[in-house]
Amino acid sequence: MISKRLIAGPAITLLAATAACTAVDGSDDDTASGAGITSEACPNAVNPDNGCIYLGVLSDLEGGPFAALGTPIHEGQLAFWQRVNEQGGIAGHDIDLSTYTRNTAYSVDRHATEYQDIEPHILALAMSLGTPQTESVLPNMDAADIVAVPGSWWSGLHFNDTDQGLILESGYSYCTESVIGLDWYSEEHGAPSTLVTVGYPGDYGSDAATGARRWAEENDVEVLAEINTAPNAMVQDQAGPIEQILTLAPDVVVLATAPAEAAEIVATTVARGYGGRFMGSVPTWNPGLLQTAAIQALTARYNQTSPWQNWDGQSAGMDAIRDSLGGNLPTNQGYVFGWVWSYALKELLEKAAAEDDLSRSGLRDAIDGLEVSYEGILPDRTFGDPPALEDLTAVITVPDANVELGTRTVAEAVTATTSIDYGAACVTP
Template sequence: MIRKTIPVLAVGALLALSACGGSGSKASADGEDGVEMGPGVTDKEIKVGLLTDYSGPIAEAATSGSLGMEVKFDQVNADGGVCGRKIVAVKGDTKYDAQQTVQAYRGMAGDVAMIGEVLGSLSIDAIKTNLERDEMPAMAISLNTTTMLEPNVYVPLPVFEVELANGVSWAAEEAGASEDKPLKVASVTGTDDYGKAYASAVEAAAEAIPGVEVVAEPTFALTDKDFTAQVSELEESGADVVLLGTAPSQTAGVVGTAAQLGYQPTWISSSGAWFASLAEPLDGLLDKFYVSGGYGTLTDDVPGITELKDALAEYAPDAAPSEFQVGGWLFGEATVAALTKACEDGDLTRDGITEALKDLTVDYKGITPEVNLGDGDSIVSYSSRMNSIGPKGELVPMGDFYASDAAKAWGEANGY
């Protein structure tokens, strides 16, 4: 399943020897076709760095995601590549560890045109100053505004805040909320910056919808092991709908405690608050639990998913299907779109790719609506889709992707 990894990692290690100092190589040359070329680009190929967990704790999911990206590159390469150049994935194993991420990044920094994916806020935090210094364009798999606002870092999919705001809008519509028939909503979030961002997105969405009011916003410390106080506050407030900006283990704590205390609101979580393994402990408590998800699943019948399945069958026939391949494929689409535009503009240097990323439109062929990357600090898409939970914890789509006015109002208010 991990194709070509070992030789490429070995090359990466060799490069590390020469690239430890300043890796922001500015040397550029013009190719035979007149395209200006920066680090990692030749007449034959374009190297793209993938920084993800190939052998650490979340390697199973992360390797699946990486595979989604690689088969996208294979598919493009088979069709002649990007302006005659093949895309080559340079893999760096972060082991989901800050120190390892820095090493892996340094090992590849001098020899890649861009970072196609860097996984997890922990890894992004570790290398964000390097990315800025090296003027290295990078796409991050950590879907929130905090990550999005880092310099040179792009998040090419809808962030969790968008998912939550759309969730509020969906709930209001379902309940037929109006000034006369108000809907009480609440949020549960952490006390950290991510949590504050999630809570303010829910507030802004409620503000924008007539008849929706936020009645409680309990927070939890990341070390909390008992959620009785938070759930009591929710119950006391009489909230009909609770938006969860939690991590999966806290989702279990909040929903489980509520069930024990006899409180049964409608739960709406972001995609980051749900993990399929929760279906077992929360068995029987998920009838009114919904996940607002920013992109589709392997079961969707859309051209993008068909392409992905074909590419998997062609280039990775032994790989077991996994939803993580969908996310990786979308990052691959965004990478290819950026490189294609940069080449068309005649500039495959890092500056050129950064320029191409600006206002780049990426067509995900139905897996999620088209996005526009804007200036890199903006919301790329306000669309998400509601899902219910299947028997094994899988997401079961309900209806179509939609972008709510409430989410847009939140984005505008914050200048995203």
């Protein structure tokens, strides 16, 4: 969830090629071994003697509010699967991520339409961006045994009764992010007496606010207000939340907005004398904030919470990400998101192949007990039961114009010390 006013993602050069390749249909080919799989090579195959596995992508790549994030997410995924193909592919098949990539512009209706268009031809969804969008097609996915990688951190994706056991989520949720972040804040800055949350209502801001409220209840901290807001494109400015923060003067504010709104809130309240600190959810930051008047206030009073290592992280996975760019920088951390989100689907394809059931139902069955290695970018994960709160980790960063992509890591592998009720989705969108 990045404001497109602050960063302008580069155009995806493969989109034209994607449109040109839509005639390929693995499910109808007489050499197909199942929906989304053919014994014939992929278009532009790295390994021409391999067959092809077609994966679908439904994302905001152009024209929607999160295209500036969706674009680098997609680029990171393309690079991830390119590396897989260069390493020989999976079970004698290359992976094709381009033929059935569709731009949804973050529209629920368009997401559903494009899903219906590509569903007969794919083995799985490598990306389904947006919680409401994914929820809109989940019954169809359930009927067709389509598993998906989500572009979301909604807490409901941790639980089978809300995601039908079809979603390959990675990292924490917005709800648990608040708990981990506030525990780190208390350790670093002392336990607060009061807090306020500011966010977009729904699967993002309400999820984060619920986690903060549950944390506060367990730690005898007063929640002075849960402030709902919206993007400036809808409400013009953040004057309402700003005035409430200044009036209430909480020790800490938990932000779950887009970057433009976060920058306005932090810069204006600090300039007008607010003395507390801000904890920002992962979508509240992008490098464009370094070029705004908010940077001094952000550097002094703001910490960013992230579900896995940032650009300055040291691990085999981050080395591979940096190597994939040949010394260049991505537009933003979305490139890292796309790469990291892809690990679980790769491991699932390999497990299903090893069990001699590389099919939609085979993938679905293989999720239970699936072991995923993220090459050190975040802890390894075993799918099946919902993750325990104490096993979820965060990375805490601070804005820093002197480091690449603008955030410097100050703490890694941060875990919650507060226990909350986390047996179901924190909110239902």
